Amino acid sequence: MKYYILFGPPGAGKGTQAKFIAEKYNLLHISTGDLLRKEMAAGTPLGLQAKKLIEGGNLVPDEVVVGMIRNTFSSNKDVNGFLLDGFPRTIAQAEKLDQMLAEGGEKVDKVLSLTIKDETIFERIAKRAQIEGRKDDADPATIQNRIDTYHAKTEPLIDYYKNEGNYCEIPGEQTIEEVFDCICKVI
Ligand code: AMP
DSSP: OOEEEEETTTSSHHHHHHHHHHHHHEEEEHHHHHHHHHHHHTTTTOOOOOOOHHTTTOOHHHHHHHHHHHHHTTTTOOOEEEEEOOOSHHHHHHHHHHHHHHHTTTTOOOOEEEEOHHHHHHHHHHHHHHOOOOGTTTTTHHHHHHHHHHHIIIITTTHHHHHHHHHEEESSSOOOHHHHHHHHHOO
């Protein structure tokens, strides 16, 4: 089983690229953000708990997303591998993922990291707000909090994966096709 992580700040293009990568390499795309939005739309207790955090631009607790990932891995055994989008987002999540994979003698194959400037994040998210109507894309204070949260809690994962030797950076401010091309070369 292959395990790829699509890494980067909000608005880096992870979701867009994930669809192309998953199709080309026959991987199951797991977006923890999408899974949480489904829970919110269905009004489940988990969705209700997550809603406030997501709409404020904060992370949901590690155990919640780790549980989602664990369930998805164990209920999908017939795929070539998994493409994780928006997970892990904290060192604790990355450590749990490594533990989970090590239990089955597996590991993260590559971390595909899309890099973009903070100014570009704002432009991209403003555009997406008009298309997708996500509440957490609509408010500048929420966007800023998501960027700050990324720098404080998620960016430290870059050194974590550099130490593991599987970290690859891809400039995210090229066209969608150019970014995809770079990703394919890495894979
Ligand atoms: P995304 O669609 O990846 O931008 O995620 C939307 C929101 O869902 C994030 O701002 C967080 O509130 C929450 N979320 C998604 N993935 C995670 C994660 N791995 N850890 C914690 N919160 C997450």
